Amino acid sequence: MSRRPLGPTDLKRLHRQWRHRTEGRVALLLDGVMTPFNVGSIIRLAAAYGVSTIWMAGATASASHPGARKTALGTDRFVDIVEAMTAGAAAEAARAEGYQLVGVELAEGAEPLFATPLGADVCLAVGHEDHGLSPACLAACDAVAYLPLMGKVGSLNVATAAGIALYEVRRRQWTTREGPP
Numbered sequence: 243m244s245r246r247p248l249g250p251t252d253l254k255r256l257h258r259q260w261r262h263r264t265e266g267r268v269a270l271l272l273d274g275v276m277t278p279f280n281v282g283s284i285i286r287l288a289a290a291y292g293v294s295t296i297w298m299a300g301a302t303a304s305a306s307h308p309g310a311r312k313t314a315l316g317t318d319r320f321v322d323i324v325e326a327m328t329a330g331a332a333a334e335a336a337r338a339e340g341y342q343l344v345g346v347e348l349a350e351g352a353e354p355l356f357a358t359p360l361g362a363d364v365c366l367a368v369g370h371e372d373h374g375l376s377p378a379c380l381a382a383c384d385a386v387a388y389l390p391l392m393g394k395v396g397s398l399n400v401a402t403a404a405g406i407a408l409y410e411v412r413r414r415q416w417t418t419r420e421g422p423p
Contacts, residue, residue: 261292266415267363268293268408269341273329273379274300274370275400281305282313283401284368289317291408295339297332297365298325300376329375333367333382341365345383346407347375348397355387355410364411368404371397 248256270293275281281303288296296305303310305323324335336343342361345352346368367383369375380386389398389406398406 260416263416264292264412265362266411267341268411269295269297269336269339269363269365270404270408271297271299271329271332271336271343271365271367271379272302272369273332273367273375274373275302275368276370277400278303278307278309279313280371280399280401281307282310282315284404285310285314285321285323286317287401287405287408289314289320291412293321293408295322295324295336295365297327297335298323299327299329299332299379301370329379330382333379336365339363339365343367343382343384345369345375345380345386346389346403347380347383347386348388349374349380349386352386352388354390355407356390356414358385358387360385360411360414366404366407366411368400368407371400 268291270288272281272284285296285305304325305318333343341363343365344358346366367375367379369379389403
């Protein structure tokens with residue numbers, strides 16, 4: 243069988259089918275993500291996975307930083323970004339919007355993300371690469387989950403972890419529906 247890359251019209255059709263298959267809402271809380279390139283990568287991932295809101299808390303680099311803008315490639319226009327909040331205020335804002343707050347963190351009591359019970363609307367909290375989520379953010383989480391790793395490296399880049407976590411949340415939403423996209 244011969245295969246060819248999808249053209250622009252076919253890509254739009256494919257993405258539209260997945261959008262129609264997606265029912266729950268997803269948001270992000272960035273807690274102390276200081277590297278602008280990571281912030282930009284996360285914004286681009288958020289736009290790709292239909293994230294509605296990103297709350298930027300603590301010492302998180304601004305979405306308007308040149309490094310973040312370069313990496314996001316203009317995708318910030320597809321996501322509502324709320325900056326300059328404390329982690330506690332961001333957690334409260336997520337809850338007020340009806341989100342279950344799930345910290346993605348290697349912490350005591352955390353369970354694998356694939357096994358974590360998730361509601362229809364989930365806000366994933368990711369933190370600083372070295373220090374993780376702040377104590378205030380961690381305490382505010384409804385659940386704490388981690389991404390199981392089996393290699394010789396014990397942690398991931400925060401943007402990579404956010405991408406895997408976003409995919410897992412969406413995958414679970416997609417697999418609850420029957421039939422092809």
